[in-house]
Amino acid sequence: MQLIRRRGGIVTKRMWREVRAIPTPPSQRILAHLTRETVTAICAMTLWVVAAAAAAADDSNERMFMVGGFGTVGAVHSSEDRADFTTGISEATGAGYTNQWSAAVDSLLGLQVTGTFTNQLSAVVQVISEQNYDNTYTPHIEWANVKLQVTPDASIRVGRIVLPIFLLSDSRKVQYANPWVRPPVEFYTLIPVTNSDGIDASYKLHSGRLTQSFVGTYGTSRPDFTSGNANVRRQLSISDTVEFGPATIRGTFQQAVLAIDTLDSLTDAFRQFGPAGVALADKYQVKGKVTKFAGVGAVIDPGAWFLMGEWGKAEYHSVLATKTAWYLSGGYRLAEITPYLTYADVKANSSTSDPGLDISALPANLAGRAVGLNAALNGILGSTPVQHTISVGARWDFMRDTDFKLQYDRIELGAGSPGTLSNLQPSFRGGGCVNLVSITIDFVFGGYGV
Amino acid sequence: MTMPGRADLQLIALAVLMTSVSSKADVVAVVSSKSAITALSKSQVADIFLGKVSRFPDGLLAVPIDQAAGSVERNEFYTKVADRSPAQISAYWSKILFTGRGKPPTEVSNDFEMKKRIAANPSAIGYINAELVDGSVRVLY
Numbered sequence: 004m005q006l007i008r009r010r011g012g013i014v015t016k017r018m019w020r021e022v023r024a025i026p027t028p029p030s031q032r033i034l035a036h037l038t039r040e041t042v043t044a045i046c047a048m049t050l051w052v053v054a055a056a057a058a059a060a061d062d063s064n065e066r067m068f069m070v071g072g073f074g075t076v077g078a079v080h081s082s083e084d085r086a087d088f089t090t091g092i093s094e095a096t097g098a099g100y101t102n103q104w105s106a107a108v109d110s111l112l113g114l115q116v117t118g119t120f121t122n123q124l125s126a127v128v129q130v131i132s133e134q135n136y137d138n139t140y141t142p143h144i145e146w147a148n149v150k151l152q153v154t155p156d157a158s159i160r161v162g163r164i165v166l167p168i169f170l171l172s173d174s175r176k177v178q179y180a181n182p183w184v185r186p187p188v189e190f191y192t193l194i195p196v197t198n199s200d201g202i203d204a205s206y207k208l209h210s211g212r213l214t215q216s217f218v219g220t221y222g223t224s225r226p227d228f229t230s231g232n233a234n235v236r237r238q239l240s241i242s243d244t245v246e247f248g249p250a251t252i253r254g255t256f257q258q259a260v261l262a263i264d265t266l267d268s269l270t271d272a273f274r275q276f277g278p279a280g281v282a283l284a285d286k287y288q289v290k291g292k293v294t295k296f297a298g299v300g301a302v303i304d305p306g307a308w309f310l311m312g313e314w315g316k317a318e319y320h321s322v323l324a325t326k327t328a329w330y331l332s333g334g335y336r337l338a339e340i341t342p343y344l345t346y347a348d349v350k351a352n353s354s355t356s357d358p359g360l361d362i363s364a365l366p367a368n369l370a371g372r373a374v375g376l377n378a379a380l381n382g383i384l385g386s387t388p389v390q391h392t393i394s395v396g397a398r399w400d401f402m403r404d405t406d407f408k409l410q411y412d413r414i415e416l417g418a419g420s421p422g423t424l425s426n427l428q429p430s431f432r433g434g435g436c437v438n439l440v441s442i443t444i445d446f447v448f449g450g451y452g453v
Numbered sequence: 454m455t456m457p458g459r460a461d462l463q464l465i466a467l468a469v470l471m472t473s474v475s476s477k478a479d480v481v482a483v484v485s486s487k488s489a490i491t492a493l494s495k496s497q498v499a500d501i502f503l504g505k506v507s508r509f510p511d512g513l514l515a516v517p518i519d520q521a522a523g524s525v526e527r528n529e530f531y532t533k534v535a536d537r538s539p540a541q542i543s544a545y546w547s548k549i550l551f552t553g554r555g556k557p558p559t560e561v562s563n564d565f566e567m568k569k570r571i572a573a574n575p576s577a578i579g580y581i582n583a584e585l586v587d588g589s590v591r592v593l594y
Contacts, residue, residue, distance in 0.1 A: 115551055117519055127553035150553065155507055155514075173552035180548035212496060214505060246505060248496055306536030339540065399496065400540035403523065404547075447547040 029105040056078025069117045073177045077109035077184065077408075077443030081249065084423035085431035088414075088439060090185055091192045092228040095138035098439065100426050107134040109185055109443050113145070113176060123152045126162075129178060136227045145176070146199060162200040166199045166240055167218055168257050170300035170313050179445035182398060184410040187330040187347035188423045189392060193317040194257070194296055197222045199238050216244045229425065231265035249305040255298045255315075262290040266322055269379055276360055276373060283359065287322040287380065294319050308335045316352070322380065324387040325352040334398075341398040355387045355420070384435070396441075405446045412439040436453050470545045479531040479583040483590040484567075489513070498536040501578055503545065504555050512537045517558040518570055518579040526564060530580040534594065 017287045079098040081088045087097030089108055098105035111133035123410020129146040141324040148162030163173055174180040175191060185191075208215040219242075240257035266289045273284040296317030314329040327350055334343030359377030362370050396410030416422040418431040461531050482498045484490050493501075500506045502517045503582070509515045520527040531542050546557045561567045564581045571579045572589035586592055 069556070071550060073547065113551070115553075117550075117553055119555075125553070129551070129553075146553065148553070174548045177551045180544050180551070189561070209506060209508075212500065212506075248500075306541070336538070336541070339538075375493060400538070402545055403539075406540070406544075447543070447551070 005357060007274070019066040020445070021128075030064065030129050050210050057323070066118065067118060069119070070114070070119075072112065072114045072449055073179055073445075073447045074111050074112040075178045075443050075445045076106075078104045078106050079108045079439055079441040082106045082436075082438040083424065083431075085428040086421060087426040088437065089423075090188055091423075092230055092425065093136050093195060093226065094096075094134050094425075095136055095229055096134065099424070099437075100428055109441065110276075111176060115146075125150045125152070127341045133176075133377070136229045146366075158205050160203045160205075161201075163198050163200050164203050164222065166196055166224070166238070167203075167220065168194055168238065168240055168255050168296060168367075168382070169315070170251075170253055170302065170311070172197070177445075178408075178443065179406060179447045181406070182332070182334050182341060182343055183345065183394065183396060184408045184443050186273045186323075187332070187345060187392065187394070189347040189349035189388070189390060190313055190315060190322060190328040190330050192388065192423055193298075193326060193328050193349070194313055196224050196226050196233070196235055196238075197227060198234070201238070201452065203360070212248055214246045215349065216246075218242050218244075228263070231263045234262040234264075236260045236262075250303045252301045253299065255296070255300075259294050259297040260291060261294050261319070263323075264381070269376070270322070270325075272362070272372075272376055273380075276365075276369070276376075279360060283357070283380070286422075287357075289319070289323060292320045294321075294323075306336070309333065319351075322383050324355060324384060326350065326387065328351055332394075340392055341400075343394075343396055343398070345394040346391070347394070349388050349423070351387040355384045355389070356381050357384060385419065386421055386427075389420035390422030391415055404448060405444065408441070408443045408445065410439075410441045410443075412441070413429040414439065455459050476549070480526050480533060480580050481583045481586065481592045482530070482534065482578065482580050482594040483571055483586065483592055484578050485572050486589055486591050487572075487574045488591065490593065491591070492580075495534050495594055502531075502558065504549065504557070505533060514576050515578055516574065516576045518567060518577055519558040519560045520564070520567060520580070521560055521562050524563075526582060528582060 010212040057202065079088065080103060081099035083099045084103065085100060086101045089097035094100070096105065097108050111131060113129060113131045115127060115129040120126070126149045127146055131145045131444060132140050132144045135141060141447065144163060145164060146163050146392040148160045148164050150158055150160045152158045167173065169175070169191060171181060171186050175186050175197070179187065199220060199222035201220060203218060203220035205216060205218045222238050222241045224238060226233050226235070236259065238259040240255060242255040244253040245249060270284040271290040273280040295318045296315060298313060300313035302309065302311035310333045312329065312331040316325070316327045318325045328348060330345060330347035332343060332345035334341050355378060359374040359380055362373055365373055392412050392414045394410055394412045396408060399407045401407050414422060416434050416437065421427050421431065421433050424437070472583065481559045482493065491513060495505060507515060528539050531537050531539065535542070537545070549555045550557070561570055564585050567579045567581050568590060573579050
């Protein structure tokens with residue numbers, strides 16, 4: 004076995020990779036990614052052909068296909084130049100370290116084709132180009148599903164479907180539909196997965212002005228993150244949304260079995276250190292653990308103003324610490340201008356450090372490896388986001404289907420925590436404050452109004 | 454007392470003109486006179502046009518019809534029944550449209566076409582300038 008020398012001891016190349024949690028070579032990841040996208044595309048096209056064939060028998064519809072799109076062009080500046088501000092672990096670069104002003108954080112373009120084949124059968128394909136985990140803008144299929152409207156109040160969708168866990172899950176990428184530059188990162192990074200390949204069922208109950216919608220989803224997902232390739236299996240979510248006039252209240256429960264390749268190789272390395280190592284591996288292993296999320300959200304929007312908030316807890320039972328996040332936001336509409344104020348907070352519910360393996364009990368040749376593993380473990384635990392942000396901004400509806408937004412964020416990082424920042428440089432120390440200034444233009448086109 | 458100058462007169466004329474433009478005619482929600490629906494509240498009308506309910510209170514299917522985007526009638530109507538500006542309505546529908554969960558009402562190009570469509574379909578609900586109301590349609594709100 005080929006050996007390389009490292010400070011503090013001898014480690015194999017494999018071990019070194021495990022310790023540093025280096026992801027699989029890009030070539031392999033791209034291949035895996037391409038294969039999955041190809042399979043999804045073929046599935047989507049097959050569904051499309053089936054749906055279109057079914058439609059041939061029905062000529063009652065007026066407009067079979069609707070093409071539309073949405074997008075954001077924006078730039079964000081960060082005062083912290085030793086780390087990047089991003090909207091989550093699916094973005095490779097951000098504002099601060101990579102670029103003082105980054106256009107990569109918020110800019111995106113989405114295209115959607117909706118086919119209405121019969122009164123019961125419709126399909127939607129949504130493709131989005133945005134900054135990916137590998138710093139490319141290769142478009143990906145966000146949604147591709149066929150919907151069967153069984154009754155006016157009951158429907159079933161099959162294919163790639165939104166993972167409906169947050170109040171704004173459906174529109175989290177359509178910023179024109181949202182009041183802010185971007186949904187609060189503290190809350191919207193709790194679950195970084197946005198879609199699921201599988202099935203969902205929805206049922207609506209009406210009583211007077213009150214509408215209650217139940218949605219259940221089941222599926223799998225293979226998202227690529229900067230920290231590794233995730234495999235989400237047996238993903239199950241249920242949500243109940245109650246709408247009464249201008250008020251909406253929603254509760255969600257979700258659970259899934261998660262695996263992230265890079266993190267699993269780290270915990271596997273601990274298993275070679277006897278019962279103490281196995282205990283640590285069992286505690287921090289991601290693979291096979293059931294992750295759970297519970298959240299509630301509410302919005303009241305009578306027209307002239309809005310107030311909305313969400314609270315949620317994500318339990319990972321692994322090296323991905325259990326986190327609780329919430330936000331509260333309000334805005335007031337003054338003709339075309341809507342100023343708003345948001346407070347958002349995320350904290351860790353589990354410990355963000357661990358003494359790890361007891362070095363003193365180990366022979367010298369193993370101690371070096373143990374030190375490295377302990378450091379890698381604490382590196383991940385310590386990067387658990389702890390932060391809160393105050394945001395002030397305004398949306399200006401300056402022309403049809405287009406808005407301009409200006410937002411200032413003051414992020415206060417928890418002691419020693421990098422918060423939601425990424426690409427941490429060696430000189431970066433957690434804690435302290437980060438100031439952001441964001442300018443965006445959001446737009447929608449086609450579909451509605453054309 | 455001095456006589457108003459030419460520029461002042463122009464300003465007054467402009468002010469009068471703007472007043473007449475901004476005091477737009479009243480827009481009313483209507484159904485066919487063949488419909489069984491005789492009255493709806495502001496919030497019931499809003500819920501139908503925002504796609505929150507798909508049926509009239511008596512359980513019959515409700516088919517909302519919009520006037521053209523940007524038209525005075527449409528802007529007046531949504532301000533009146535939903536307390537929402539054209540931009541808010543546009544943002545509202547983009548949210549629903551880009552989730553594949555629904556689509557905005559079909560559109561007609563003017564008051565006359567609207568009245569024709571409403572009169573012919575007992576399920577349809579729309580809105581027209583109050584001055585154009587006749588025996589073929591019934592005012593709800």
